[in-house]
Amino acid sequence: MATFFGEVLSVYSRAVEEDEEDDMTNENEEDEQIRREIEEKRSVDVRWLSQTDGGSLPCSDLIIAVGPNATGFVSAYVLSSGGWPAVGWVSLWNERSRGSGRTDTAPAPGEPSCVLYRQKQVLICQCSCYVAEDQLFQWTEKVFGCVQARGLSVTVLSDCSAAEYKTSDYLSGSSTPFLRCLKTSVHTGPVACPPLEPPNISCGLAAAVLSHCQVQRIPAVLYQCFSDVLQPDSLTMQAYGAAVSEILKLNQSPGAEVLQKFTRVSEVQSNLYT
Amino acid sequence: MFISAGDDVPSFKGFTLIMPAVSVGNVGQLAVDLLISTLNMPRVGYFHTDCLIPMVGNNPYATSTEDAAQLSTSAEVYSHNDLKLAVLQIRTPIIQTKVRSFRKLIVSWIKSSGFLRSVLLSSSHAYQRDDQQLHGTPLRYLLSPSLQKEEGQRVEELGWREMERISMFPGISDSEQRLYIPGGGVTKALYTDCCTEDIPMAVLLIFCSEGDNIPDAFALINHLNDWFHLLEKPTQGSVQWRVPPSWRLLFGSGIPPLLF
Numbered sequence: 236m237a238t239f240f241g242e243v244l245s246v247y248s249r250a251v252e253e254d255e256e257d258d259m260t261n262e263n264e265e266d267e268q269i270r271r272e273i274e275e276k277r278s279v280d281v282r283w284l285s286q287t288d289g290g291s292l293p294c295s296d297l298i299i300a301v302g303p304n305a306t307g308f309v310s311a312y313v314l315s316s317g318g319w320p321a322v323g324w325v326s327l328w329n330e331r332s333r334g335s336g337r338t339d340t341a342p343a344p345g346e347p348s349c350v351l352y353r354q355k356q357v358l359i360c361q362c363s364c365y366v367a368e369d370q371l372f373q374w375t376e377k378v379f380g381c382v383q384a385r386g387l388s389v390t391v392l393s394d395c396s397a398a399e400y401k402t403s404d405y406l407s408g409s410s411t412p413f414l415r416c417l418k419t420s421v422h423t424g425p426v427a428c429p430p431l432e433p434p435n436i437s438c439g440l441a442a443a444v445l446s447h448c449q450v451q452r453i454p455a456v457l458y459q460c461f462s463d464v465l466q467p468d469s470l471t472m473q474a475y476g477a478a479v480s481e482i483l484k485l486n487q488s489p490g491a492e493v494l495q496k497f498t499r500v501s502e503v504q505s506n507l508y509t
Numbered sequence: 510m511f512i513s514a515g516d517d518v519p520s521f522k523g524f525t526l527i528m529p530a531v532s533v534g535n536v537g538q539l540a541v542d543l544l545i546s547t548l549n550m551p552r553v554g555y556f557h558t559d560c561l562i563p564m565v566g567n568n569p570y571a572t573s574t575e576d577a578a579q580l581s582t583s584a585e586v587y588s589h590n591d592l593k594l595a596v597l598q599i600r601t602p603i604i605q606t607k608v609r610s611f612r613k614l615i616v617s618w619i620k621s622s623g624f625l626r627s628v629l630l631s632s633s634h635a636y637q638r639d640d641q642q643l644h645g646t647p648l649r650y651l652l653s654p655s656l657q658k659e660e661g662q663r664v665e666e667l668g669w670r671e672m673e674r675i676s677m678f679p680g681i682s683d684s685e686q687r688l689y690i691p692g693g694g695v696t697k698a699l700y701t702d703c704c705t706e707d708i709p710m711a712v713l714l715i716f717c718s719e720g721d722n723i724p725d726a727f728a729l730i731n732h733l734n735d736w737f738h739l740l741e742k743p744t745q746g747s748v749q750w751r752v753p754p755s756w757r758l759l760f761g762s763g764i765p766p767l768l769f
Contacts, residue, residue, distance in 0.1 A: 270606075403763045418580065434757060434758055438564050
């Protein structure tokens with residue numbers, strides 16, 4: 236593909252099934268079985284830590300945090316204040332998150348995972364593991380299958396690199412981090428930031444959750460934080476504060492120790508000059 | 510599956526369905542964008558499926574600040590009652606392992622909705638054109654047997670060119686002829702499905718390369734308009750299509766002022 240400036244970029248084609256030989260019409264029984272087994276292995280399930288009666292969980296707010304800054308924010312500003320017992324986790328396996336596929340043991344602290352925490356009527360899902368594209372739809376179906384849709388309100392916190400934000404003005408470093416939001420049609424309440432301007436879009440787990448909420452008519456809002464720092468940092472985490480301050484009592488000033496635990500800006504061994 | 514955006518399920522009986530194939534240069538999708546934007550078509554439902562990669566954004570066809578914050582998903586259905594026209598826009602690629610179930614889903618939706626005919630807007634790699642295809646227009650068409658009976662005559666009058674079958678082994682004169690649409694995504698498979706299921710379907714495609722495919726999208730949608738006359742063609746010049754605001758910044762953000 237040639238761009239505006241004339242350089243040639245190699246792009247992958249969005250038109251899949253390029254090779255017609257790859258068509259699955261000549262599939263035999265064995266192929267089908269292998270396909271089925273792979274599909275089984277990639278299935279997504281919600282596991283509970285305590286015995287539940289199997290019915291769906293009543294809750295007023297579901298907060299889903301995706302990405303290093305959003306999950307870091309939840310850890311430092313919300314969970315650190317205590318009173319948030321883990322109630323379950325989402326087990327899934329894919330090439331990039333092999334560990335979280337264990338169905339019998341809960342993920343260890345610090346391990347990439349998808350853990351559900353609960354306090355009264357509020358459920359928090361902290362998702363630090365990678366969810367593959369083919370698992371996103373199933374993830375939302377399974378998680379929302381466990382939660383009562385009536386009276387539910389969903390808030391999604393998500394991360395994005397500022398380099399991916401498209402704007403006709405030049406984005407200077409002083410304006411980051413900043414929040415943009417997307418909301419479903421039935422969401423009527425106020426939002427904490429301006430809407431995300433087209434042609435900017437959101438993908439991944441956040442998009443899957445919002446799509447589900449839109450078609451199921453569940454009030455939901457997605458706060459996407461654009462940051463120009465590669466690692467999780469305290470300033471970016473702080474930006475989410477405005478988004479959830481109405482729902483949660485935040486730990487306004489987590490100690491430096493707590494913050495350090497989740498930021499780990501530049502690990503010593505990665506520094507060339509020490 | 511189709512999920513209605515409003516309280517009542519819209520009826521598509523006797524409607525024409527226009528949908529894109531996710532193909533090289535996204536030409537079909539861009540052409541469909543032009544159609545929805547120009548005809549100002551309201552969204553009537555979503556195509557909610559696990560076969561497409563999820564994506565959300567704000568209204569790509571916003572005309573004012575009031576309708577700007579309307580959430581859009583990866584596949585949506587728009588409709589125009591006066592023209593008896595339904596348009597399915599697909600905004601993301603199909604998940605590779607689910608191409609077959611996606612085709613099944615589309616075919617069963619077309620059947621159950623009672624569409625009069627369906628049109629698939631698509632594209633194919635220009636560099637794969639063979640000697641006979643290199644001459645003349647880059648636009649081609651295909652009609653399924655059941656549509657051929659009704660519309661074949663009319664399409665012939667328009668002077669359109671049918672997509673050529675190419676031989677399996679070039680150079681060998683009596684080798685088997687087959688349909689070959691490289692870079693066309695589901696185009697060939699979906700067309701074949703419609704032929705076997707006896708669904709009236711037309712494929713309109715353009716040979717193109719990846720890059721700025723906006724001119725290709727205009728060419729394809731003008732071609733479609735020659736057939737259906739969705740918009741009146743002025744005696745001089747061509748139809749004024751409305752470019753949606755979401756086409757802005759196709760080549761990235763603004764340039765840092767400190768450069769100059």
